[in-house]
Amino acid sequence: MYRYDDIDRALVTQRVEQFRDQTRRYLAGELSEEEFRHLRLRNGLYQQRFAPMLRISVPYGLLEAAQLRKMAQVVRKYDRGYAHFTTRQNIQLNWPKLEQVPDLLGELSQVQLHGIQACGNDTRNITSDYLAGVAADEHTDPRPYCELLRQYVALHPEFYWLPRKFKFAVTGAAVDRAASRTNDVAVHLVRRADGAIGYRFFVGGGLGRQPMLGQEMNPFVPESDLLRYACAILRTFNRFGRRDNIHKARIKIVLREWGIERFRAAIEEEYARIKASAEGEELLLLPEDIERVRAHFTSPAYRPAAEVAADLEAVAARDARFAAWLKRNVRAHKVPGYRVVFVSLKAPDRIPGDCTAEQFEALAQICETYSFGELRSTYEQNLVLADVAERDLEELWRTLETHELATPNIGLVTDIVSCPGLDLCGLANAGTSGVVQEIYRRFDGLDAQYEIGAIRITISGCMNGCGHHSVGHIGILGVDKHGEEWYQVTLGGSPGNDAAIGERVGRALARDEIADGVERLIRAYLELRCDEDETFIECYRRVGMESFKARLYESEAEAQAA
């Protein structure tokens, strides 16, 4: 876990006071609505339908017990007793009062939490692999690079007024667990044959309107040049990103309008100029700069396998519920005797990603007792206890169950990714929570879920795509048709190594048809798959759109035939 020093602390503290003064001036009528809008967004404060929403940055999804306890306190004191984990590993409060937000941010700053650049046209919180440091397929821990980048982009004056939001994700493993290419910039750490570390940069990804996956810009930027290359991309975006149309302002549009050759040439030329200048000297990272940050992310004091290993199969054999949880929510760890535990925030009748004050408190205690005091958030809106001794698993499971945090559905049909939708969000065209619940109930039985296997259902209440609908195996997009909620379905999207943007199937389905439609798609899969090992996405890719399309609109075809 990165620990603030005096410089970090001073920056966050001063930032709170700056925002306190801005809020005071706004409330006193000295700042216009439009002026204050830009200022509050850069502190995480968004205007939703009924109240402000405060987005709190969780740098690369890493949290510790003191932060969880603070979250429990602030959601009770300033909100309605719960908060929401987002698809960018952040936390949102839905009902804070504007005049109290400076105090709220002041409290958060005591535990290294803030809303700096959580919204607005600036560089957003950097996301990363939620298994950083513990995954067997990881070759380089991405967290030190995330932190170096975080500090570089935080309150960077040149890049504080960008054309549009700008998102980085960093990974260092064979498996992409950060939906990296859906970001404006994906930084893939790479190791060359000679052992040299570098970065493979992808640029131009983004969900929302015209979803795109990032394209490779440079296959190997040397380790020392992380900030130089980031500067080149940001400066190119700041100069050339469109400012005449908010819907065409992301960097992906520059890439699309210019074509990749011209776009790459512009970034590479800026990079070359930076390298040749005094500015480039300053931006050069020395090995010791990286080592200093790396020292914050050392492995915890793992105990020898003989002390922590357990015969989990024996426990599973006498308790089917534990067996289900072990199978679905527990993953391998690179250290013998330890496991990675997923904490599901997808319990029945709950909004995906929501977490109550009581749960925050419980999680603080749980991560202290079982996982060296740390917890991670995932872009699928679940949580991870990264370092759990096998011997503790049964006890941990019972504790999580008590707090409704042990639903054994990670990666299954009820592990639905969703934005808050029309219930809260001012941008939404349609509700999401009702649809989520309806789909959830159709497949709530564990046998049905296990029969269906790995599948990713994602739903967004508008085309901005916070619910990642474009990269769902089954993606659902809420649209407004003459004041009614309708839902468009896309198929075949994926956020990981096999990243793909889903294809739209056809006409939207009405609110009362959508759950039936999803069910028909899943039944179609069960009939079409070669065997139980072929997942939904594999089957879709083999069979193609038409078979699924026919099933999605089956009732309509029947109605026409009748």
Place this chain on the structure above:
Amino acid sequence: MRARILRRRELIEDDWTLLEDGGAADASAAGGKVIVTLARWRSQREALLAAHAAVGVLVPNTADIEAVYPEIDGRPLIALQFPTFSDGRALSQAVVLRRRVGFTGELRAVGDVIRDLVFWLGRCGFDSIVPRQDQSLEACREALEELSVAYQAVADDHTPVWVRRRGRPAVH
């Protein structure tokens, strides 16, 4: 009456006159210090130099400042534009002028310059700020000091945080 502006952290009376393209009131500026658009500078360079004590140039925020610089090298003042306070293109132009091509003259921000933009202007190398008319100059001057810590060096007195930490112990 001349406008009051912020220059090198001081509130002063502006000694420059901005000449609008095709403006009729040029005569009053004769012999004084004037700022002209880049287009006018390109077309009337010799005449402008002959008629005025000093000539500064206003560069559009869409210009490739590095490409344009040879034409305006040696000017005592370059003015950059903020059509709205949230349009940050001129910030990149400023950094390139200060850090890459080595412009050391007066670098002026004009347009929709509000108090809450001033801090960022200062860090990007602007030493001459013409706030929007309704803004308090005193508040703008204070805003230059709004935050004393910074992670990056841009075109200011800061040292990048990764450089500052060299020699410090790794974990606190």
